Amino acid sequence: MPQRELTTTAYLTLGLLATSDWSAYQLAEQLGRGVDQLWPRADRQRYNVVKKLLATGLVTAREEHSGRRGRTVYAITDAGREALAAWLAAEPEPVALEFEGMIRVLVSDQGSIDDLRRTLETMRAQAETARAQFARYAVHISETGGTFPERRHLFALSNTFMIGHYNHIIEWTTWALEQTESWPDPASPAETHQTQVRDMLAEGRKAWGASLQLGA
Structure with a gap:
């Protein structure tokens, strides 16, 4: 099949x-x-x-x-x-991320700055809750072997990824809240905060340069 x-x-x-x-x-x-x-x-x-x-x-x-x-x-x-x-x-399909909070960020210029910052705070709180869940899984598997003790090494790989995934969201939302602290609204910073926007995009430019070097 x-x-x-x-x-x-x-x-x-x-x-x-x-x-x-x-x-x-x-x-x-x-x-x-x-x-x-x-x-x-x-x-x-x-x-x-x-x-x-x-x-x-x-x-x-x-x-x-x-x-x-x-x-x-x-x-x-x-x-x-x-x-x-x-x-x-067979080869796995590419990663597909389903992340409503980030979709809200992308269209947040249609709402208020309070809406945007509340979304970021909620995303962070949700990530903290999920991280704690996987931390509990790690303790449970470590102490008992879990439901599938013969697979605990594989669960350890996955669990470490999930902890890192939620760490990244927590770090990013904390950074994003700092970045948006001086924004009067979510629509105007493209013009009023051009230097800040350029600095934020600098990481993407670094990553693009690194990918070109790897492909050389």
């Missing part, structure tokens, strides 16, 4: 089932543990994707009963493992 016939959420689900059989509820629970920060669409698809995997023969389903209550438990098939392996061997 060509790897692009499935969604990334489907492959993520196969990756979870590759180590253990799970019920739909358990899969949804695992997909919501920090994965939603990396792949928000997983949260919206998590209850439907396993049904699609079942229909394509990449997982099987069995009924289990405990007293009067029953549940459906899913297991990966050999075809599912082959599809997962083929996907892992």
Whole structure:
């Protein structure tokens, strides 16, 4: 099966089932543990994707009963493992960032300076909350091994990235709040603060120069 016939959420689900059989509820629970920060669409698809995997023969389903209550438990098939392996061997798609706060920044000239600064403050607070969440994950995995102790080295790689990601947002929003402190509004600084704008863009010019040197 060509790897692009499935969604990334489907492959993520196969990756979870590759180590253990799970019920739909358990899969949804695992997909919501920090994965939603990396792949928000997983949260919206998590209850439907396993049904699609079942229909394509990449997982099987069995009924289990405990007293009067029953549940459906899913297991990966050999075809599912082959599809997962083929996907892992292929190149990943480019990074796609979904960041509403930054979209608000881009069009903030249509609002007030208070709106802009409140957005920046909210972005920082959200990043601090998310960073604390991943810090707790790191402590939990370090002390207990986590749900997948055999994958703790991979979770360590991902966790370190996420901590750094939120550190960057916190540092950037703090810097952006400093930059906008003297702005009378979010519309006029393109003309009234030209030197400051030029200085802010200097980092981009440095990065462009560095990329040209690497390509030489």
